[in-house]
Amino acid sequence: MPPRIAMPARLSDPIGADARVGLANAIFDDVAALVRAEDLDVLVVRDADLTGVDGVVLPGGGDVDPARYGGDTAAPCYDVNPAQDTLDLEIARAAHARGIPILGVCRGLQVLNVAFGGTLIEDLPVSSVRHTPGSDGCGGLEWTWHPVTVAAGSRLRAEVDADEISVASGHHQAIGRLGEGLVATAVAHDGVIEAIEHRDAPIIAVQWHPEADGTPALLAAAPFAAFADMVRSPAFRAS
Template structure:
């Protein structure tokens, strides 16, 4: 049986000698890919925006989107701003939306989705009662920030998680400010930060947290990918037009 082909844009920043967060993003790229494969989907790492022959797109984590892409503050404390990465991620997302190809975004992927639909980002989250940023574990690694989110009724996410409140692993210092056109918040943290979105018309969903983080229950880790797989299979099963 031929599995649906899912594009994942490569991470273009070299983690050697860079910010530890770059190394983490590169390391967990494979973990995200494994969760896609667990849904009987074939992952192909790509370096162009050509989606010919693809059935879905997954936008993984990574560095910050250039603030100039959304009218933000170019002097803000951002990290790993990579124009080539922004161009690849935004161009391939535009191609997917144009073709009606399902999209799943994870962490940076959610931020890319929001910017692509005309939304803006908080360049650097202020302190709140909810921890979002990962911290050093003292051994050269990072520890996730764990917190609860409320999941909206009548959302694809709610359908797969089967709960109104879940605990997730975060590792981000940016977040959605103004929602992009057509995007609906489907999960929100206690401090009001949007933690998941879906598009009202396009087959697009994204989560701000890291479902691949160690310690996430298996069913919860799989949930966003299961919702994405449902979109992929629904598109493949739909009758051809024309």
């Protein structure tokens, strides 16, 4: 049997909501497909019972409530969903407590940072790098692409085999203060943290969207391949 990977369900209804809610819900399946491409089985969950689970993937979605990290609750956030925050954070903390490998994608990276006591930038200021996508003119959102520098010696660097890669960006928030035990493993040219790993635990996360159309196959698979290696490693067996 292939390893079982839990992915927390998306709880927001896209009908009548911000267009980004529908996009996040739609790409959930694309992230799941990249998990399955590593010969891993996906289990969509609605609670933090991780019995029989070998790994956790935290996918994209709306903004984490700033109240969760002592941020500005009046900041321009979208799709703040208390139930989603509770589900994702409880799963992240339960997985870490049991030593279960975790992969975060976009919101998933932000959830992990908050789970480890870090903070978020509620709304990124204008900089030399465009992180937030615009409209394609037809009511749909498009990705914005920019380079990131990947840290030598990181799990991600071992998979991408390059010091710099181009990524599909779709976020207006980012890591502020890193959570305890987390290290930055990829950074945009304006200093925004684009990937993290944990110093000791089997945790990796990326701020960008490897599932985005136009991402080269090797780069799309890279975070998932690093995650799959951890899932299968004897060094990271759930207790």
